[in-house]
Amino acid sequence: ELKVEQNPLFLSMQEGKNYTIYCNYSTTSDRLYWYRQDPGKSLESLFVLLSNGAVKQEGRLMASLDTKARLSTLHITAAVHDLSATYFCAVMKTSYDKVIFGPGTSLSVIP
Amino acid sequence: DTGVSQDPRHKITKRGQNVTFRCDPISEHNRLYWYRQTLGQGPEFLTYFQNEAQLEKSRLLSDRFSAERPKGSFSTLEIQRTEQGDSAMYLCASSLSWFPDTQYFGPGTRLTVL
Numbered sequence: 001e002l003k004v005e006q007n008p009l010f011l012s013m014q015e016g017k018n019y020t021i022y023c024n025y026s027t028t029s030d031r032l033y034w035y036r037q038d039p040g041k042s043l044e045s046l047f048v049l050l051s052n053g054a055v056k057q058e059g060r061l062m063a064s065l066d067t068k069a070r071l072s073t074l075h076i077t078a079a080v081h082d083l084s085a086t087y088f089c090a091v092m093k094t095s096y097d098k099v100i101f102g103p104g105t106s107l108s109v110i111p
Numbered sequence: 112d113t114g115v116s117q118d119p120r121h122k123i124t125k126r127g128q129n130v131t132f133r134c135d136p137i138s139e140h141n142r143l144y145w146y147r148q149t150l151g152q153g154p155e156f157l158t159y160f161q162n163e164a165q166l167e168k169s170r171l172l173s174d175r176f177s178a179e180r181p182k183g184s185f186s187t188l189e190i191q192r193t194e195q196g197d198s199a200m201y202l203c204a205s206s207l208s209w210f211p212d213t214q215y216f217g218p219g220t221r222l223t224v225l
Contacts, residue, residue, distance in 0.1 A: 004153075033213065042202060043154070043216040050210075088153050092212075098167055099144070099214065101153035 004102035023089035031092040115217035136205030
């Protein structure tokens with residue numbers, strides 16, 4: 001059974017600092033997604049990663065994928081308050097299968 | 112607005128009543144997913160459709176839950192004989208079945224069972 005774990009579950013960081021969120025999954029997968037969710041809101045797609053070594057960047061966020069280690073990272077550079085949200089990684093095992101979400105990382109960026 | 116829409120946004124019901132939620136996906140998307148999310152948790156997969164065919168249903172979904180997608184367009188999720196444990200946010204998402212198959216989520220329906 002496909003399981004997705006995230007670390008840490010809660011993260012409080014100061015503005016201007018860098019940090020990394022980790023996502024581990026238990027079996028091989030075809031797709032890995034990162035989503036953002038603001039309190040009381042729905043999920044917003046950030047990145048989709050397909051292949052080993054894939055790296056995508058958008059603003060202060062950079063996501064990478066190591067399929068051999070079954071690990072994805074979401075790196076935050078020079079955090080700002082607007083990045084405060086919950087970040088989910090999600091994994092699809094095949095292109096015809098369901099998507100399994102991790103538990104989420106709740107990020108608070110403190111001035 | 113051409114995004115995913117859900118109706119109603121909020122539903123309060125008494126235990127034992129039946130409720131039905133509607134989801135309208137992005138028009139060109141042939142896949143439609145239903146998830147349930149409780150506070151502090153990630154979305155939990157319930158079921159998904161490709162066109163009008165229901166391809167998978169979670170083992171966690173009891174017989175009180177049923178979903179349909181007639182004609183491969185909008186979808187409905189019905190919960191019969193609601194229980195307090197059904198209180199959650201019910202999210203709908205749609206996607207293409209080919210790359211990029213990113214799921215786009217609707218605003219959700221928050222269900223409260225009293």
